[in-house]
Amino acid sequence: MSLNITVQSIPKHPKKILVEMDAEKFERLAAGLGLFSGDFIDSVTRAERDYKNKRYEKIESLKDLK
Numbered sequence: 001m002s003l004n005i006t007v008q009s010i011p012k013h014p015k016k017i018l019v020e021m022d023a024e025k026f027e028r029l030a031a032g033l034g035l036f037s038g039d040f041i042d043s044v045t046r047a048e049r050d051y052k053n054k055r056y057e058k059i060e061s062l063k064d065l066k
Contacts, residue, residue: 003029 006020020052030036059065 003021003025006018007018008018008019010016034040
């Protein structure tokens with residue numbers, strides 16, 4: 001399977017990028033990675049609830065998760 005991805009930098013926001021890909025191919029990739037599993041969907045639901053209730057902590061780097 002080929003996955004055509006376009007990545008562009010955003011000049012006004014140097015720390016952001018824009019990623020474009022075909023929605024159907026993205027769905028296949030997500031399914032292959034298990035992103036549609038019940039556990040994953042439940043974890044996203046919990047994360048959204050925590051965010052809404054302001055139960056989160058801002059991090060500067062993934063190293064902060066250790």
